[in-house]
Amino acid sequence: MEVKLASAYGFCFGVKRAIEIAEEHRNAATLGPLIHNQNEIDRLRNNFNVNLYETLDEVKNNDTVIIRTHGIPRKDLKDLKAKDVKVINATCPFVTTPQQIVKKMTQEGYCVVIFGDKEHPEVKGVMSYGDDNVTCVLKASELEDIIFKKDKIATVAQTTRKKEEYLEIVNYLIIKYKEVRVFNTICDATFENQDAARKLSKEVDVMVIIGGKNSSNTKQLYMICAENTTSYLVEDENDLDPDWFKEKKLCGVSAGASTPDWIIQNVVAKLKEF
Amino acid sequence: MEVKLASAYGFCFGVKRAIEIAEEHRNAATLGPLIHNQNEIDRLRNNFNVNLYETLDEVKNNDTVIIRTHGIPRKDLKDLKAKDVKVINATCPFVTTPQQIVKKMTQEGYCVVIFGDKEHPEVKGVMSYGDDNVTCVLKASELEDIIFKKDKIATVAQTTRKKEEYLEIVNYLIIKYKEVRVFNTICDATFENQDAARKLSKEVDVMVIIGGKNSSNTKQLYMICAENTTSYLVEDENDLDPDWFKEKKLCGVSAGASTPDWIIQNVVAKLKEF
Numbered sequence: 001m002e003v004k005l006a007s008a009y010g011f012c013f014g015v016k017r018a019i020e021i022a023e024e025h026r027n028a029a030t031l032g033p034l035i036h037n038q039n040e041i042d043r044l045r046n047n048f049n050v051n052l053y054e055t056l057d058e059v060k061n062n063d064t065v066i067i068r069t070h071g072i073p074r075k076d077l078k079d080l081k082a083k084d085v086k087v088i089n090a091t092c093p094f095v096t097t098p099q100q101i102v103k104k105m106t107q108e109g110y111c112v113v114i115f116g117d118k119e120h121p122e123v124k125g126v127m128s129y130g131d132d133n134v135t136c137v138l139k140a141s142e143l144e145d146i147i148f149k150k151d152k153i154a155t156v157a158q159t160t161r162k163k164e165e166y167l168e169i170v171n172y173l174i175i176k177y178k179e180v181r182v183f184n185t186i187c188d189a190t191f192e193n194q195d196a197a198r199k200l201s202k203e204v205d206v207m208v209i210i211g212g213k214n215s216s217n218t219k220q221l222y223m224i225c226a227e228n229t230t231s232y233l234v235e236d237e238n239d240l241d242p243d244w245f246k247e248k249k250l251c252g253v254s255a256g257a258s259t260p261d262w263i264i265q266n267v268v269a270k271l272k273e274f
Numbered sequence: 275m276e277v278k279l280a281s282a283y284g285f286c287f288g289v290k291r292a293i294e295i296a297e298e299h300r301n302a303a304t305l306g307p308l309i310h311n312q313n314e315i316d317r318l319r320n321n322f323n324v325n326l327y328e329t330l331d332e333v334k335n336n337d338t339v340i341i342r343t344h345g346i347p348r349k350d351l352k353d354l355k356a357k358d359v360k361v362i363n364a365t366c367p368f369v370t371t372p373q374q375i376v377k378k379m380t381q382e383g384y385c386v387v388i389f390g391d392k393e394h395p396e397v398k399g400v401m402s403y404g405d406d407n408v409t410c411v412l413k414a415s416e417l418e419d420i421i422f423k424k425d426k427i428a429t430v431a432q433t434t435r436k437k438e439e440y441l442e443i444v445n446y447l448i449i450k451y452k453e454v455r456v457f458n459t460i461c462d463a464t465f466e467n468q469d470a471a472r473k474l475s476k477e478v479d480v481m482v483i484i485g486g487k488n489s490s491n492t493k494q495l496y497m498i499c500a501e502n503t504t505s506y507l508v509e510d511e512n513d514l515d516p517d518w519f520k521e522k523k524l525c526g527v528s529a530g531a532s533t534p535d536w537i538i539q540n541v542v543a544k545l546k547e548f
Contacts, residue, residue: 163449170448171441174456181455182448 002250003271004204006196010255010264012189014069014092019260021066021090022050028064028088029053031072031080032121037212037258039236059085070121071095073128095122098156098185103129105154110181113137113173115166116158123158139165140172151178159187190217190257194224197254201225204252206245209233210267211256218256225254236263237270245274276524277545278478280470284529284538286463288343288366293534295340295364296324302338302362303327305346305354306395311486311532313510333359345369345399369396372430372459377403379428384455387411387447389440390432397432413439414446425452433461464491464531468498471528475499478526480519483507484541485530492530499528510537511544519548 011019018034022044029051033041044050050066056079059065064086067077071091080087091099098114105112111133116123118136127134133150137143153173157166163186173180201207207225211218213235225231229252232244245251251271255264285293292308296318303325307315318324324340330353333339338360341351345365354361365373372388379386385407390397392410401408407424411417427447431440437460447454475481481499485492487509499505503526506518519525525545529538 167445167448170456171445174441174444174458175437177458179455179457181453182444183453184448184451 001245001248001271001274003268004200004250004252005264005268006193006200006252006254008189008192008196009253010193010257010259010261012092012187012257014094014187014189015257017092018066018069018090019044021088023048025050025064025066025088028066029059030066030068030090031056031059032068032070034066034068034090035258035260036215037260039263040258040260043260043262056080059083061085064088066090069095071099071125072121073125074099075128091125092159094159094185094187095125098126098159098183099129101154101156101183101185102126102134105181106130106133109150110152110154111135111148111150113143113153113155113169114158115155115161115169120158122160126156126158137169140168143169143172148177152181153177153179154181154183156183156185159185160190161186193217193254193257194221197221197252198224198228200252200254201228201231204229204250205248206250207231207252207254208240208267208271209254209256210264211235211259215256215258218259221254221256225252234267237266240267240270242274245271275519275522275545275548277542278474278524278526279538279542280467280474280526280528282463282466282470283527284467284531284533284535286366286461286531288368288461288463289531291366292340292343292364293318295362297322299324299338299340299362302340303333304340304342304364305330305333306342306344308340308342308364309532309534310489311534313537314532314534317534317536330354333357335359338362340364343369344395345373346395347399347402348373349402365399366433368433368459368461369399372400372433372457373403375428375430375457375459376400376408379455380404380407383424384426384428385409385422385424387417387427387429387443388432389429389435389443394432396434400430400432411443414442417443417446422451426455427451427453428455428457430457430459433459434464435460436465467491467528467531468495471495471526472498472502474526474528475502475505478503478524479522480524481505481526481528482514482541482545483528483530484538485509485533489530489532492533495528495530499526508541511540514541514544516548519545 027049061084066088069092114136209222222233335358340362343366388410483496496507
């Protein structure tokens with residue numbers, strides 16, 4: 001059977017970069033899981049002795065500590081740097097950008113609106129670069145009761161949000177305030193994987209989506225593909241059932257944003273045997 | 275018959291202010307007509323000897339020259355100031371604002387997009403405060419072929435444009451560029467008159483709209499009211515026909531943006547006699 005990979009799949013730029021950084025720092029520890037994939041965390045521990053700390057308290061003298069792609073709140077970074085440790089910052093550059101924008105806009109006297117989930121680690125980090133004039137919302141309607149102290153608003157978005165929803169929020173502000181400085185900090189990676197999977201699923205006889213069964217972005221890829229063709233969700237090559245591919249000539253493959261490349265390669269190799 | 279004025283009608287803030295300025299400067303001349311209403315221009319000439327120059331060439335030494343609400347291009351202002359004249363700037367503050375924004379944003383290295391009609395005197399003036407990086411459009415589709423030299427865009431709007439159309443343009447830019455600095459320079463005056471006329475026309479037996487028969491904003495007021503009640507368009511009290519008001523108990527009154535208050539008062543006085 002012929003196998004065709006989607007034109008975009010798996011890790012985004014920031015995660016690929018963070019894993020390369022981890023591989024370059026044997027015996028280091030990441031603060032929080034580097035990626036939502038246990039196989040990859042195990043591989044980093046087994047092959048590179050990269051360990052995992054859940055909290056700052058676990059950090060010991062002389063440690064090398066890797067900050068993950070989401071970034072961390074400003075105070076945590078300061079506390080970490082105050083310790084006798086080497087800090088390796090693997091914060092995704094697409095996350096560093098909104099952090100720095102919030103810092104600069106706060107300094108310049110803007111009220112800042114962040115479009116995102118205030119409980120998400122990325123947003124917690126971004127928020128921490130502002131002051132009391134930072135507001136975090138998920139919907140324009142949440143802005144209705146807020147009276148901003150200034151007529152100058154700056155906006156940033158959590159990198160994984162939808163642009164259409166961001167526009168609803170900024171449009172609400174543009175109508176009401178004299179100046180709205182809109183920074184488009186949304187990263188296209190998630191949507192590129194979805195668009196590529198959608199396109200490929202229309203061309204093939206069957207689709208295989210690789211990713212954790214608890215991964216919401218993997219499930220979303222599966223649902224997109226299932227609209228167009230018979231689709232299967234697998235965690236690795238061991239989940240593949242030869243019966244699925246009887247009389248199939250072309251199999252498409254996509255993978256969730258936390259699926260490592262080596263798992264994808266194993267799946268593709270086995271599919272080609274069918 | 276009872277007469278009720280709309281809650282907003284006639285001159286906007288900027289025009290009222292410009293006329294007061296003209297009245298305070300006897301023997302001055304305006305550069306271009308101060309208002310699109312011949313009665314008012316005649317009144318200023320007859321009562322205050324305020325004259326009208328169509329071009330800069332007509333300006334003579336020792337003249338006092340009044341710049342009208344729309345403003346003038348930067349170079350014209352410079353040329354005027356170089357002459358031996360006293361310059362009185364009656365540019366509406368709501369027009370000075372976008373002029374200054376275009377100047378500042380150009381200095382700060384932004385590409386500037388103006389939403390407006392590039393042939394309109396106000397827009398010509400606003401554009402003149404920028405450089406080659408200023409673009410003027412009326413629709414988002416006009417932006418498709420433009421490649422901006424920078425990833426930072428600032429936007430302003432002609433004061434009389436519709437907010438919904440401005441949002442279409444800024445939304446197009448927000449999706450494509452990293453930073454879009456949106457200045458809401460639209461003035462609500464035109465829409466306040468329309469909203470007030472619409473509301474009043476639903477309450478009354480008959481509406482009278484006062485304004486020049488060539489004035490597009492007066493005609494628009496007439497059409498809005500005619501949807502709700504019998505409506506008449508008059509230039510002054512001489513156009514009123516008593517037959518229109520037979521058996522009518524409550525007459526609503528609105529006026530176009532270039533209709534002077536003294537004409538409105540004359541019409542209202544005559545209506546009350548019916």
